[in-house]
Each structure stands twice: as C-alpha cells, then as structure tokens.
C-alpha cells in the first residue's frame with residue numbers, strides 16, 4: 496500500500512510569489528516524515544503540492560518533478576481525483592462533514608468511489624474506525640452526528656475517513672494543533688501505528704512531536720521575508736535533533752529563532 500514519494504527541484508508559486516524553491520527529497524514508504532520550520536517557510540505549500548491541492552488556488556502552480564513510486568503525479572495523463580484519493584490529507588482543524596453521522600462520514604469517500612453494498616460499507620467502516628483507534632468509543636453511536644464527538648475524537652474520525660479509501664500516502668497538516676495533550680497523545684500513538692501501512696508526512700510546529708513520531712525530519716527555512724522557503728536539512732530525526740549538520744537547523748531546534 497505505502498508508496499515512495501520523490502520530489503526533485505519542486506518550486507511552487509502563488510501567482511508571481513515564489514513560496515518554495517528547489518525542494519528535493521525522497522520520502523520513504525512505511526515511515527513518518529516530519530516537516531518543520533518557521534512560520535511561512537512553505538511547509539504547507541510543499542505538503543499541498545504533493546497531492547495537487549496547491550493548484551486549486553487561482554494562479555497557484557508547481558514546477559519540478561513529484562513522483563509516487565516513480566509515477567509522475569503531475570503527468571497530464573494522471574487523473575487528479577485519483578491522485579487525491581491515493582494521497583489522503585488530514586487538516587489542522589478536525590473537519591467532519593457536520594450534518595453526517597459518524598458512519599456516513601467514514602464511508603463518504605467509499606460511496607463517492609461507487610461502493611454501494613451495505614455489508615462492504617459496514618465492514619470498511621468498522622475496519623477504518625478500528626484502525627483509527629476510535630471503534631470502541633463510537634461503535635454504539637454510529638448513527639449519531641460526527642460533529643457531536645470531542646475534538647480529538649473528531650480528528651480520529653477524520654483519519655478514519657481518510658484511511659477508509661485505503662490511500663498510499665497520508666499527509667497531515669498540523670493535525671494536533673487544535674487538540675489537548677491527551678488527544679494529541681492518542682493521535683501520536685495512532686500515527687506510530689499507521690506507519691506500518693502508510694507513508695506519512697506530517698507538518699508540525701511542535702518539535703517534541705516531530706522528535707516523538709517521525710523517522711526523518713526535514714527542516715525548511717527562509718532567509719528573509721519575501722524569499723522562497725528552502726529545504727535546509729533533511730536527515731534521520733535523531734540526527735536532526737541531537738547533531739544537526741547545519742547551524743540554521745541547530746538555531747531553530749534550540750529555539751534561537753523561529
């Protein structure tokens with residue numbers, strides 16, 4: 496299921512503004528890769544370039560090459576919907592469909608893909624909720640609204656919704672920033688389990704979180720306001736946090752800037 500993502504010379508623009516420049520990195524399957532760096536250095540822009548969400552904004556475009564197991568994500572022959580289905584995304588704020596039940600939230604993507612059989616939907620719903628460590632908490636109220644869950648439960652519901660369609664890669668944009676420490680711990684445990692099956696890329700402002708959950712860490716930064724974000728250093732997480740190769744990385748992780 497999990498696939499390797501390769502970025503070669505990826506540059507992304509909002510109109511004339513170059514937000515990131517020349518990002519080259521390989522993201523290994525069945526691993527967690529954290530993207531860290533000061534505000535505005537382009538972490539989210541890079542993340543959204545991976546599943547072609549960036550281009551949704553008017554005037555936004557991506558240059559360079561992004562591949563998933565060697566297949567060009569931006570190839571003209573590629574179906575954008577298929578890309579977004581195979582590269583799922585979890586956002587900062589839990590965003591369950593507010594009027595839908597827990598069950599309908601989880602199977603929404605499967606229904607969009609044409610799955611209709613009740614047994615198959617039931618099985619997929621249970622499997623995704625179990626995988627998201629939410630089943631026991633919601634199994635007796637599947638028909639109740641997803642919006643009635645706590646913030647942390649809603650985020651796990653969104654993760655269940657994302658993995659129900661069995662993506663190959665899961666992108667997470669600060670998935671815990673709206674959650675309390677206990678819910679954050681539950682999501683971090685879940686991320687650790689999910690990496691057995693998925694390639695996970697997580698943007699986080701929380702350095703301890705990056706150190707706890709990721710195998711590799713990419714440090715992005717900008718030289719000055721108006722400049723594009725660049726990848727400064729990318730290495731195994733323990734190295735980035737104990738013995739970084741770049742002074743800028745060290746300054747950032749020790750809190751000297753950012």
Ligand SMILES: Nc1ncnc2c1ncn2[C@@H]1O[C@H](COP(=O)(O)OP(=O)(O)OP(=O)(O)O)[C@@H](O)[C@H]1O
Pocket residue numbers: 509512514532533534535536537538539540541552724
């Ligand atoms: N919709 C947009 N239109 C124009 N510029 C944008 C847009 N979104 C982001 N930018 C700019 O692109 C640059 C990179 O933004 P991005 O959100 O990717 O950074 P980030 O590292 O994820 O920041 P943060 O940590 O604050 O979320 C910033 O200068 C930002 O102002």
